[in-house]
Structure formats: C-alpha cells, structure tokens
Amino acid sequence: MKVMILCLVILIDYSILNVQAMEGAKLLDFLAKAPNSLFDYTTEGILSEEKNILLKNGESEVWKIIRSQDTLLSIECKYGNSIVHLIPLVSNFGSQVILSYTENERTSMIETWQMEDEKVWKVQLLPSVKAKDFFTEEHRFANVSEYDSNVSLFMEVPSQVISATLNTWMEDEFEDKNIDYEIELKWDGTDFQKIKRKLSQK
Secondary structure: OOEEEEEEEEEEEEEHOOHHHHOOOOOOHHHHOOHHHHOOOOOOOOOOOHHHHHHHOEEEEEEOEEEEEEOOOOEEEEEOEEEEEEEOOOOOOOOOOEEEEEEOOOOEEEEEEEEEOEEEEEOOOOOOOOOHHHHHHHHHHOOOHHHHEEEEEEEEOOEEEEEEEOOOOOHHHOOOOOOOEEEEEOOOOOOOOEEEOOOOOO
C-alpha cells in the first residue's frame, strides 16, 4: 500500500502584511469587537464576560494572550490544546481584513474577517482547494470529488505560511496515481490567488 501526503503551500507575502493599516485598529481592538464565534473552533469556546476579563488583564480563567504584536496576536487556552492566532492583511476594501487561525487537539480552521468602525463580520476569501486541483484534466478520475474532504489547511506560526495536505492514507484509488500540480494561494489585497505549478514526474 502506497501512502502519500501532498503538501500545498499557501504563502502570505511579508511585504503585504498590514502593519501600517492596523495603526488605528490594533488586533486587540479586533478581538474586542469580534463575535464570540471567533472561538467556535476551540474546544473551550468563550463567553463575553470572560473575553472582557481577557482583554482587561491579558488573561482570564481559561485563556491567556501569549503574543501581542502589530502583525500577530495569539490567545492560548491555559488548560487545553486550543490556540487562536490573529493576523492582519493588507486590504483594498477600505476596511480591515484579519485572518484567524484556530488550532485544537483535533483539527484546525482558517477564517477571514473584515472590520470597519465598530462592525466585524466574517467573509469567505480563501478559495476552496479540491482534490481535482492536484491533477491535470487528463489524469482526473471519475470519483475524484469524493476525496475533497481529504484536503486540510494548516498554518505555520509565526512564519505565516499556510499549507494544505491531501491525505491518501489507506486510499486504494491513489495506489497508481501521481500528483501533477503543487498549488500556492497568495493574497493580493482582494483575493487569495490560486497559483498552480506543474510537478516534474520521475
């Protein structure tokens, strides 16, 4: 049985990190205005009262701010494996764009948000990466879409490189198949652009 894990690299260029644009709206300000659903993918979640304590003291009974910079805010659970990272991105929208990356002991989640004045709302800016994206049209097989759920996104912090994996563990369908493309998603101020590069086949 051949085991194959494909990594997609999703790069956030350091030159477009929104250092200057966040001067009037620091990440702590975003955290204060964000809905409690920002913590939905943590194991513990958060209530408004506890978030207020966290913002005032830098920690609460469950959560602690472990990193607070213009380009990265990290909030870690004191008793579990959950952590929330917030990263500002340059935006052409006239409003702030923040990327959140949540990790817990079971999974991870990347989301994008916009903030303007007192309002914060979730927006879908990351394009969907599907199993068929790894293959040329010639090599796509009939049931390739059944493996879309095998694609996962991860982010390395603080390098802020996002990667995706196509996990084919114990999947017979991939026994005699090669991956044709590596894919990069790069933020351009409006969208994450999907860039496909052909892999050399041995």
